[in-house]
Amino acid sequence: MARLKHQEEEKGNSSNPKKPDKKEKDTSNPKKPDKKVKDSSNPKKPDKKEKVNKDKETSKRNAGTSTLTSVTLVLFILATMMFFMYLEVIELSQNLSNRLAYWTEKNRILQEEIDKVTELLEEWVPYKKNFYYFSEEEADWEHSIEECIEKDSELISIIYGEEEAFIDQETARLGYGYWIGLQKNRSAPHGLLWINNEEVRRPYWNIDAKQPNIDGDCIYVVPKCRIKKCWHDDLCNRERRFICKKVARPVDSFR
Incomplete structure (x- = not known):
């Protein structure tokens, strides 16, 4: 009887087959691909936000390039200006150096002239623009000329009345x-006639002593006389003191 029951169960199972589980994979009906999976055959369109970001980055790069170019241009302009300023400084320095050399040489020449004048004043008497040497040594008229030449001067030629008055006063003072x-x-x-071939404008003979008296051909001034009346003639070989005249010369201009 148990055997009979078992046969009936097997018969029932064969006549009513078991339905497959829905959870089991059906290979005959493949599952459609998930929409979220990227399809390489249909590329995804770029997102608007991503495009905006890229545009911003591009703008930043362009702005950076423009700024760099501007900075480079400004630096170039500044460098050019500094270069020309440097050239101007060099030129100014050279000009100052030249002017310093100019004034240094000018000062040297002036100092030489001052030294000469200082030395002259030890033996020479200044009057107006000339210097006069009243000798202590004696010589005849011809040798007096030579002595004055050795002193870079000449035996005095008197040009105008004021100069004659000065000579007469100094002669009287020295005696x-x-x-x-x-x-x-x-x-x-x-x-x-003066030795420099100048003509005599006015003679200053000592008429009180009845000059000229034809004693000689050379002229000297005496200490005791009235001003502008002190000329005497005498023999040219007579030894006397003499007066040398040095004309003051302007300092040579330095250029």
């Missing part, structure tokens, strides 16, 4: 007679 650069010359006006 000696002095040869002057004047000699008799019959063909010259007033019968007199």
